[in-house]
Amino acid sequence: MDGASQPPPPKTCAIDVNDGAKTLHVPPGKTLFEVLNDADIHLPTICGGRGKCGRCRLTVLSGADEPTDAEKKHLSADQLKAGLRLGCQVKVNRDLAIRVPEEVLQARPFRAKLESVRDLTHDIKRFRFELTEPQRIEFIPGRYIKLHLPKAVDPSGASRAFSIASPPSEARRVELIVRLHPDGTCTNWMFNDLQAGQEVRFDGPYGQFGLTDGDAEMIWIAGGSGMSAFWSILRHLAEMKNFSRPTTLYFGAVARRDLYLQEELRGYEKQLNWFTYVPALSQPAEGDAWEGQLGLVTDVAARRLENVANVEAYLCGPPGMIDAGLAMLHAKGLGQERIFFDKFEHR
Numbered sequence: 001m002d003g004a005s006q007p008p009p010p011k012t013c014a015i016d017v018n019d020g021a022k023t024l025h026v027p028p029g030k031t032l033f034e035v036l037n038d039a040d041i042h043l044p045t046i047c048g049g050r051g052k053c054g055r056c057r058l059t060v061l062s063g064a065d066e067p068t069d070a071e072k073k074h075l076s077a078d079q080l081k082a083g084l085r086l087g088c089q090v091k092v093n094r095d096l097a098i099r100v101p102e103e104v105l106q107a108r109p110f111r112a113k114l115e116s117v118r119d120l121t122h123d124i125k126r127f128r129f130e131l132t133e134p135q136r137i138e139f140i141p142g143r144y145i146k147l148h149l150p151k152a153v154d155p156s157g158a159s160r161a162f163s164i165a166s167p168p169s170e171a172r173r174v175e176l177i178v179r180l181h182p183d184g185t186c187t188n189w190m191f192n193d194l195q196a197g198q199e200v201r202f203d204g205p206y207g208q209f210g211l212t213d214g215d216a217e218m219i220w221i222a223g224g225s226g227m228s229a230f231w232s233i234l235r236h237l238a239e240m241k242n243f244s245r246p247t248t249l250y251f252g253a254v255a256r257r258d259l260y261l262q263e264e265l266r267g268y269e270k271q272l273n274w275f276t277y278v279p280a281l282s283q284p285a286e287g288d289a290w291e292g293q294l295g296l297v298t299d300v301a302a303r304r305l306e307n308v309a310n311v312e313a314y315l316c317g318p319p320g321m322i323d324a325g326l327a328m329l330h331a332k333g334l335g336q337e338r339i340f341f342d343k344f345e346h347r
């Protein structure tokens with residue numbers, strides 16, 4: 001075939017999202033999953049774009065190549081015929097028109113001012129912000145925001161993700177539970193320089209972490225500042241009078257000094273007959289006088305988890321804990337489709 005008759009590859013491809021709600025202009029070559037992520041449009045994922053989880057579904061109205069084997073595995077012939085595709089499998093090679101769930105597009109910029117800071121442990125603080133513009137936020141509990149670093153702290157204008165710790169009913173505020181990283185740019189700025197009354201900017205809400213609306217028993221596993229999303233979800237559920245799914249929150253800490261919100265969580269345990277709180281210490285300090293669960297939180301959960309037939313698992317926290325939790329849950333026979341997590345990865 002004469003190469004000269006081939007049309008030259010386009011320099012940029014236009015991606016029309018949800019009938020003109022957004023239009024992206026991107027160079028060809030990446031996957032839809034990647035270019036949408038770059039534009040802060042986050043498709044659901046468990047496998048991180050590797051074609052394994054089948055979560056990153058969206059509708060491609062025009063411009064896609066033939067489905068890959070991974071798509072044929074996760075989607076039926078009828079779904080593919082209707083345009084349903086996996087974002088991580090669709091290469092951007094020409095102009096595309098796509099539809100993503102409305103919620104995925106909801107994120108917007110906010111201004112807020114720091115109202116108060118409360119010490120939760122020696123290295124975790126709760127930051128409470130009052131929204132100034134706009135003055136209300138709507139979100140599904142479990143979502144996160146991206147807090148912008150001031151240019152004086154990071155000239156590139158980078159941002160960091162933080163789960164929203166407050167419930168949606170407190171629509172005029174956003175609370176964050178933040179753990180100090182000793183060398184961390186953002187957390188050092190928040191812990192050492194950010195003053196009450198100071199203005200901050202963030203975008204959100206983002207993410208897909210949140211409860212399904214099924215009726216399976218739930219286990220929640222959190223470590224460190226990973227309590228944040230569950231603190232939002234728990235307070236939201238406590239406000240719903242008819243919630244009844246049996247739920248156990250496993251919280252992992254090293255020693256007693258790393259536990260926080262103890263009184264509040266014990267209070268909810270008394271108030272809500274469907275909620276159980278199980279803190280676990282991996283290395284109690286001398287003098288901790290600890291009579292509760294001992295060991296890594298994922299091992300503690302494993303010891304207590306007998307039958308996974310009607311269980312959903314939710315995990316939130318540092319990457320090591322999430323990976324250990326996933327291995328444990330898979331070994332117990334819990335299917336990937338019933339495991340949901342937010343990994344506090346550096347990204």
Ligand SMILES: Cc1cc2nc3c(=O)[nH]c(=O)nc-3n(C[C@H](O)[C@H](O)[C@H](O)COP(=O)(O)OP(=O)(O)OC[C@H]3O[C@@H](n4cnc5c(N)ncnc54)[C@H](O)[C@@H]3O)c2cc1C
Nearest residue numbers: 160161162163178179183184185186187225228344345346
């Ligand atoms: C979806 C999501 C939700 C998150 N929610 C929260 C939250 O609610 N509370 C919270 O405290 N944090 C949360 N994080 C982590 C947060 O976004 C930052 O990564 C973290 O606060 C460190 O930022 P920093 O600027 O202080 O550190 P940086 O300056 O970015 O990093 C300093 C050093 O620490 C290392 N590092 C940074 N973060 C991590 C990490 N998570 N694991 C391992 N090494 C790391 C870096 O490699 C680097 O060496 C979340 C992350 C994600 C992706």
Ligand code: FES
Nearest residue numbers: 049051053054088
């Ligand atoms: S992100 Fe997992 S299949 Fe696409």
